[in-house]
Amino acid sequence: MSSATPASRATAATRTGHLRTGGAELNWHTDQAATIVVFVHGSFDDSSSWEKVVPLLPPGVTAVRYDRRGHSGSSAPGRAGSHEHAGDLVAVITELAGGSAHVVGHSYGALIALLVAARHPELIRSVLVHEPPALSLLSGDKEGEPLAIEAREHVIEVAALIEAGREEEAVALFAEKVGFGPTWRELFPPAERAMLAANAHTFLAQFRDPDHYALDLDALAAGRVPITLTMGTDGPAVVRRSTAILAERLPAATLHTLTGAGHAPHLSHPTEFAAAVARHLERAARA
Structure with missing residues (x-):
């Protein structure tokens, strides 16, 4: 069961509120317009990560x-694995987007988006995902498997640091060695770093989830959901490789590279990413 609580505060353009679903209560924001786009953030992060992109979206786009x-x-009562996050996305689309969006x-959020697209294509008008860490695709890949093994070793260390209560160290290790590289602090000012550390506990459920990297490629390939995959030229090699392989396995998908990102x-x-979203929406409208 899920239900949306009326917004407790609002402006002419933005509504906010809480959505009760699967025992959790999700904090949400929408900017009202016609075309509805639901944004799903990655590990450690939260919805504020989209604040630079939303104002750059084309007119007529509702950003949820x-x-x-x-x-x-x-909130997060009980288990919080990929299936629960997928259920939450279904609830968001159903309750806040009228059943279609x-x-x-981004990253782990990209995996959640693809999981729902495979299971519930009737709810998904299109999907754009940036560098989903589909590391299971790298098994047996000459180039990708060593990268996946190295990433897994870092992730194990990150989880151990979180379990030891050393959240700031865990964030720094994950950001530098797995997610964003040695210049990660330029992306995340001190307030944002504090937010990442405060959310570090969520990574343990993700880490312990046996279906963390699972994707139903057959369902995605057979479905009619338009898919755009984006990747940067300067990101971690492991997610660039997994994105490239995913593009090969989903021949109907569009692959777009963001130079310098x-x-x-x-x-x-954000300007280039918002432009990629706009192009994706145009293609989806023609599909």
């Missing part, structure tokens, strides 16, 4: 952003 369960303003996902173009290159 929410904190995934356990992150910032959203375009979805934009890394794993977080919505933060580093």
